[in-house]
Amino acid sequence: DAGVIQSPRHEVTEMGQEVTLRCKPISGHDYLFWYRQTMMRGLELLIYFNNNVPIDDSGMPEDRFSAKMPNASFSTLKIQPSEPRDSAVYFCASSLRAYGDEQYFGPGTRLTVT
């Protein structure tokens, strides 16, 4: 298996633009997680899905952020409009089971908003 796939790997955009990050989880994994990592705040959970359904989006910073999972093999995280404080590395992760299972992380998307 190729592991969790994320695209793009790097994204540079101007403030106010829409940004869409993409993720393909490992086949057969029922759980998908979106994280954000910054030096100041570390690795934060934004939202996670179980069988394509959003379970907990309490970590989504504000209404500018939205996430979808239209099918078991694809998810998007959208920021509209983007702001410089959104600059971070965004990771997607998936896991097979719910409780106690290890999470498999993708390589991340480094987002820079100027």
Next chain:
Amino acid sequence: SQKIEQNSEALNIQEGKTATLTCNYTNYSPAYLQWYRQDPGRGPVFLLLIRENEKEKRKERLKVTFDTTLKQSLFHITASQPADSATYLCALGPRSGGYNKLIFGAGTRLAVHP
């Protein structure tokens, strides 16, 4: 709110020595704890899981302890090698809910010198 503390300073050790990393937490009672390794520019990679009823877990040169009274986990790498240089993250797992919603520490950077 819950708080996780890992050594904020980088840990520098000599090759062959044992590295010991600390993870302390407050205002939380995790049912399990996971350790991940993160290399620069990459996503975290799962290393070990230890449950609250386990005192110690080993995997090759790695050993993890979990003291629920002290609210602390120690992560040991014996016979350390330069290839062990990375950032190590601890993550707390929830007691209930059935969902794998992890809370990550900020990580400790380990540098093993030849």
